[in-house]
Amino acid sequence: MSSDAPAHPATAPDEPAAASAGRQPVVPARTRAPRVPPGEDRSAPTAGRPSLVIVGAGPRGTGLLERIAANAPELYAGSGLDIHVVDPYPAGAGRIWRTEQSPLLWMNSEARDVTMFTDESVDMAGPVLEGPTLDTWADLPGRTFADRPRQGAYLRWVYERAVAALPPGIRVHRHVCRALRVNGPREGRQQVWLEGRPRPLLADAVALTLGHLDAELDPEQAALAAYAREHGLVHLPPDFTADSDLSALAPGEPVLVRGFGLAFVDLMVLLTEGRGGRFEGDRYHPSGQEPVLYVGSRRGVPYHSKIGYDWEGERPPLPRFFGPAEVDGLLARAGGFDFRRDVWPLIEKELGFAHYHRLFAAHPGRTRLPWPDFEEKYAAGTPDEIRALVADAVPDPADRLDLTALDRPLDGVRYSTPEDLQHGLRTYIEDDLTRRHDAAHSPDLAVFLGLLSVYGQLVRLGDIGAWWHGFFSYLASGPPGPRLRQMLALSRAGILRFLGADVTVTAEDGVFRAAGASVPGAVVEARALVEARLPHPTVERTRDTLLRELYAEGAAATPEGLLAVDPVDGRILERDGTPHPRRFALGPHTDARGSGAFTRPRTGGPAFRQNDATARAALTFLRALSCRIAA
Numbered sequence: 001m002s003s004d005a006p007a008h009p010a011t012a013p014d015e016p017a018a019a020s021a022g023r024q025p026v027v028p029a030r031t032r033a034p035r036v037p038p039g040e041d042r043s044a045p046t047a048g049r050p051s052l053v054i055v056g057a058g059p060r061g062t063g064l065l066e067r068i069a070a071n072a073p074e075l076y077a078g079s080g081l082d083i084h085v086v087d088p089y090p091a092g093a094g095r096i097w098r099t100e101q102s103p104l105l106w107m108n109s110e111a112r113d114v115t116m117f118t119d120e121s122v123d124m125a126g127p128v129l130e131g132p133t134l135d136t137w138a139d140l141p142g143r144t145f146a147d148r149p150r151q152g153a154y155l156r157w158v159y160e161r162a163v164a165a166l167p168p169g170i171r172v173h174r175h176v177c178r179a180l181r182v183n184g185p186r187e188g189r190q191q192v193w194l195e196g197r198p199r200p201l202l203a204d205a206v207a208l209t210l211g212h213l214d215a216e217l218d219p220e221q222a223a224l225a226a227y228a229r230e231h232g233l234v235h236l237p238p239d240f241t242a243d244s245d246l247s248a249l250a251p252g253e254p255v256l257v258r259g260f261g262l263a264f265v266d267l268m269v270l271l272t273e274g275r276g277g278r279f280e281g282d283r284y285h286p287s288g289q290e291p292v293l294y295v296g297s298r299r300g301v302p303y304h305s306k307i308g309y310d311w312e313g314e315r316p317p318l319p320r321f322f323g324p325a326e327v328d329g330l331l332a333r334a335g336g337f338d339f340r341r342d343v344w345p346l347i348e349k350e351l352g353f354a355h356y357h358r359l360f361a362a363h364p365g366r367t368r369l370p371w372p373d374f375e376e377k378y379a380a381g382t383p384d385e386i387r388a389l390v391a392d393a394v395p396d397p398a399d400r401l402d403l404t405a406l407d408r409p410l411d412g413v414r415y416s417t418p419e420d421l422q423h424g425l426r427t428y429i430e431d432d433l434t435r436r437h438d439a440a441h442s443p444d445l446a447v448f449l450g451l452l453s454v455y456g457q458l459v460r461l462g463d464i465g466a467w468w469h470g471f472f473s474y475l476a477s478g479p480p481g482p483r484l485r486q487m488l489a490l491s492r493a494g495i496l497r498f499l500g501a502d503v504t505v506t507a508e509d510g511v512f513r514a515a516g517a518s519v520p521g522a523v524v525e526a527r528a529l530v531e532a533r534l535p536h537p538t539v540e541r542t543r544d545t546l547l548r549e550l551y552a553e554g555a556a557a558t559p560e561g562l563l564a565v566d567p568v569d570g571r572i573l574e575r576d577g578t579p580h581p582r583r584f585a586l587g588p589h590t591d592a593r594g595s596g597a598f599t600r601p602r603t604g605g606p607a608f609r610q611n612d613a614t615a616r617a618a619l620t621f622l623r624a625l626s627c628r629i630a631a
Contacts, residue, residue, distance in 0.1 A: 048629055049080040050622045053192045053201055055179040055546065056209035057087035058094020059597060060587045062159045063116060063607065064209055065172075067615035069165040070118075071126045075619040077167060079626045084201055086175040086194060092159035093152030094211055096597070101242045103147040104269050108262060108477060110306070111135035112142030113600045114151065116158045121604040124612035131161070133601055145480045148242075175201075181549045182206055182583070190582055204625055205618050208563075208572075208585040212240070213544050215537035224529065227507040234528035235512075238535045241266035249528055251275075251289045256514045256524065258505060259532030260297040265479045265487075267532050268293065272490060284489040293490075294524050295532070296499025296516050300410045301428060302487065303478030307445050308437035316357040316446050318453040321379075322350040327460050339464045345383065347454050348403060352386065353378065354450030355401040358443040359394065369393040401447065407471060410501035415519050418497070425498040426491055429484050437481060451476045452603055459606045460567050463558035463591035466536075497524075505529060537589070539563055547589060555580075562591040569617035570610060581621065584614050 052068075054061050068083070089095050107114065117131030118124070134154050135142045163172050177195045184190035184203075191200035217225060221237045228235035234248045234255075241263050249255050249271065257264060273279070276287030319326075326346055330337045337343060356378065360371040367374070369392075377389050394400050405411075409428065415421040435441050451472055458464060490496035500518025507513075512529045515522065537543070538561020539551035551557055556564035556573040563585055564573040570586050571579035587593065592610060599605030 049082050050204045050626045050629070051082040051084065051202065052618060052622060053084045053086060053179075053190070053203040053206045054209060055086045055182075055192070055206065056094070056211055056587070057085045057089070057091035057159070057174075058209070058211045059097065059116070059155055060211060060607070060611075061085065061087070061094075061207075061209035062092055062155060062162060063611045064207060064586060064615055066116065066129070066158065066162040066165075067126060067608075067611045068170075068619065069162045069167075070129045071612070071615050071619055072167050072170060074127075075616060076170070076623050076626075079169060079623060081170045081622060081626070082173060083166075083170065084173045084175060084192075084203070086177065086179045086192070086201075088176060088178050088195075090156070090176070091174060092156035094155070095243075096212060096240065097148055097152045097155055099149040099152040099156075101148055102270065102274060103149050104273050105148045105242060105266055106145040106480065106483075107134075107148060107151050108145070108306075108479065109598060109600075110142060111138065111140045111144045111146045114146075114154075114598045115601045116155065116598070118608050118612070119602055121602045122608045122612070123604060124609050125616055126612040129165075131158070145482075179546050181546050183553070184582075186581060203582075204622055205582045205584065207570075207614065207618065208547070208583070208589075209587050210544060210547065210585075210589050211587055212534060213537040213542045213547070213589055214239075215535035216541045216543060218536075218541070221531065224505075224507055224512075228529070231507075231510045232527075233507075233510075233512065236528075236530045238263075238531045238533050240534065241270065241532070244530075246270060249291045249530070251291060253291050253528065254524065254526040255291045255293050255528040255530060256499075256505060256512050256526045257293050257295040257530045257532050258297065258503060258514075260295055260299065260302050261473065261533065262303065262477070262479060263534060264295060264302075264532040265483050267530060268487065268490065268496065269483075272486075272495065279486055279489055282485065282489055282492075284486070284493045284495065286493060286495060290495050291528070292495055292497065294497045294499050294514060294526065296501070296503030296514060298502060299408060299474070300499070300501030300503070300516065300518055301425065302484060303474045305433050305436040305478055305481045305484050307448060308481050309439040309442070309445070311442070311445055311449075312362075312439075314361055316354040316449065318350070318354060318450060319457060320350060320353045322346040322454055322457055324457070327457050330461060337461075339468070343458075343461070343464065348383075349386070350454055351403065351447050351450045352390075352401050354446040354453075355443045356390070356394070358446035359399055362442050363399075363440070366396060366399050367393055368395060399443070401443070406475065408501070410518055413501075413518060415500070418519050418522050421498055421500055421519050422491060425500075426488055429488055433481055433484055448476050452600070456604060456606050459592055459610070462564070462567065463560045463562050465560060469593075499524065537561075539589075542589070544589075558591045560591075562593070563589055565590045565592050567592055568613065570614040571617070584618060586610055586614055 085091060111134040114134040118128045119130055120128060134146060137154050138150055140146060175194055180193045180195055182190055182192050190203045190206050192203050192206060193200045217237055225235050236244055272290055275289035277290060278285045360367050374393050378386060381389055390400050415424055499514055500516035502517040503514055505512055505514050511525045511527055514524045539547055539557045542548055554574050556575050558564055565585050566573060566579040570584045572583040572585050573579055599607055
């Protein structure tokens with residue numbers, strides 16, 4: 001389960017946290033004197049009081065707790081409630097954002113774009129309780145990409161603030177261990193079995209906020225791992241890079257890397273700066289401890305750089321072609337819907353509208369038609385008619401939105417030699433950096449806003465497959481610009497080598513071999529292979545025993561292996577489609593997963609809406625139960 005936090009728990013293991021505790025000042029955790037956690041409180045929760053167990057105390061569990069605190073005065077005032085928060089990591093930041101990791105690893109969002117608090121843009125029934133963004137809390141420049149330990153400290157503070165905001169009578173108990181399984185009847189109390197405990201926690205409701213999970217190896221990875229063991233090779237399967245043991249990757253030795261996204265950026269940093277190398281301007285000074293990284297992927301290029309300028313002027317009026325009405329229509333189809341056939345055309349039109357609205361508004365000199373004429377024809381046009389309209393109205397191909405070309409920039413591109421490929425990829429990255437930091441290309445930022453709007457709608461459709469999430473991350477969730485400049489420096493230093501697109505890896509003749517489509521016939525051999533991507537745990541292959549057993553006992557799953565939940569309030573669905581009245585789930589292991597770990601302020605984040613709906617549903621259920629107990 002995902003949950004990592006700073007070193008000083010807000011509540012000690014199994015310690016009730018008094019809701020009346022004073023709020024901590026908005027000061028970065030590093031400037032506060034550390035507190036010695038009090039001893040473990042072994043007293044049991046009060047008999048007869050309703051109880052809620054939250055499994056996972058990372059960002060999603062913390063967000064749910066914040067919404068419980070916000071809604072409790074309305075929905076649970078004056079009633080006793082025990083909340084048990086279960087996680088082997090200290091509460092707040094969770095495993096991924098823990099403070100005990102290298103400060104060389106950065107967040108992937110600017111500090112001003114990271115918040116754990118709602119605002120007026122969130123469409124929810126509960127109250128808005130605003131709070132500081134990361135930059136305000138930590139006193140950082142807004143455009144800073146903070147290190148992950150700093151974010152972990154912020155999340156820890158958010159957790160403490162949520163606990164302190166709970167009304168009197170609601171107590172939080174921390175259990176620093178793993179939850180192994182949940183059982184119990186639909187109409188009765190649930191049993192939550194904890195690692196190392198002979199008796200279960202009894203819960204009237206359970207919320208699973210597990211975060212990102214580990215997975216058992218799929219058949220391909222299992223075969224590669226077995227081959228590595230047999231031949232004395234190094235094989236690192238998909239993992240969270242900060243948790244991987246990289247010591248086996250020897251200095252100067254070639255290492256094949258599959259994956260060119262954010263996990264690769266972490267790997268690159270830990271194997272260069274993390275081993276004593278230094279970046280100075282556009283140069284890298286090696287320490288001599290670095291391996292040589294040969295990286296490739298399906299696309300063959302890194303994710304697009306974060307955009308480096310601010311929005312000015314009118315925003316595109318979104319949603320326009322993919323909003324609640326269109327989602328309602330898709331959900332109402334008797335035969336269901338197909339993503340490519342039914343959903344993608346709406347997304348493509350929505351993103352195109354955002355792009356051209358900005359182009360015509362901010363750069364009219366690069367267009368040939370008045371915007372009202374273009375908009376009318378665009379709205380009524382078929383895909384073929386829109387392509388003809390754009391060709392006529394937008395003379396420069398660089399100003400046209402071609403999502404297919406964006407998704408596969410190396411399709412059909414061939415290089416004569418590996419050295420030609422290195423030059424070609426450096427040019428591609430340099431051009432991307434230039435464009436993403438030049439407001440003359442501000443339609444790119446409009447597309448980013450369109451992507452956020454689209455994601456907010458897609459949450460209602462459930463599991464739509466893996467392709468969209470990868471495409472979104474590639475366009476909208478790429479690395480900070482400085483990381484791509486470091487990539488260029490490492491390439492020029494010979495420590496980073498590009499393999500190109502459609503890379504395949506084989507294990508034969510006692511080595512790993514990589515080949516790609518970009519340089520026909522070129523092959524690279526190595527004794528080490530790193531899969532630079534996160535695990536993809538399905539409910540059947542996850543290493544989380546709780547989730548696996550929940551599925552085995554009847555919880556529903558999507559074709560992609562995600563836990564199926566009711567989109568209204570996050571209740572876990574059973575195989576017959578019936579929501580379980582006492583079990584909830586939020587986060588990336590469900591089919592209501594969102595677009596990223598954190599929400600940008602004033603963007604109506606779906607995660608906030610989901611957290612609020614689940615908190616209100618759980619409190620309403622528990623309040624009714626407490627009334628029955630009292631009667």
